[in-house]
Amino acid sequence: MIFEITNQVRVTNIMDGQKWYETVLKKKPDFIPHEGFAEWELIPGCWLQVAEGIPTVGNGPIRFGVTNIESERERLVKELGIEEFEIHSRPEVPVKWGAFSDPWGNQLGFFEYQDKVAEQDRIKIILGKIEV
Template sequence: MIFEMTIQVRVKEINEGVRWYQTLLNKQPDFIPHDGFAEWEIIPGCWLQVAEGKPTEECGPLRFGIEDLEEEKNRLIKQLNINDFEIHSRGEVPVKWGTFTDPWGNRIGFFEYHNKAEESKRIKTILGNKVF
């Protein structure tokens, strides 16, 4: 039985990487067990690890579900100077999505449900009444 997960991205310089991901995630790391490594619990049981090392090319994308894709896109363009990215949508897919790269080449993205009732249902299923 799988009950938790982690995913790791690598950055060339950990302090710069931690600052960048703090801005991306709007929060400080939840756990820094040793030099060269930081972790954020994205939702209960789902961790993003940022490790100092050689970034893996053509990895990902790692996408996060959010409530307002356009708002988040605009925030990141302004705060992290990422390149503008296209938002994609297909009729048979319940979400719209967009992908960009961090300064180390890791592919990151977001997705937003078209149907806000479905989105609310997913949030409640995953988080319950907890505000994370």
């Protein structure tokens, strides 16, 4: 039985990496078990680990669900100087999405549900507010 998930990205300098990811995620790490490592619980049971080491070329993207992708893009451009972050959509796909890179080459992105009722239902299910 799978009940949790972690995903890890590597950065060459943990202090710079932790600060950068604190800005993206809008919060401090939830867990720092040892030097060179920080973890954020993004939603219950879903963790992002940032570890000091050699970044993996060509990984990702890890995409995070947001409620307003345009607003988040504007924030990252302003706060982190993200330059390449184009938002895409297709009629047959229920979300808009975009990808960008962290300073170490890790591929990240955001997505936003186009149907806001479906988005709110998803949020409630994930947070355990309604049963499936």
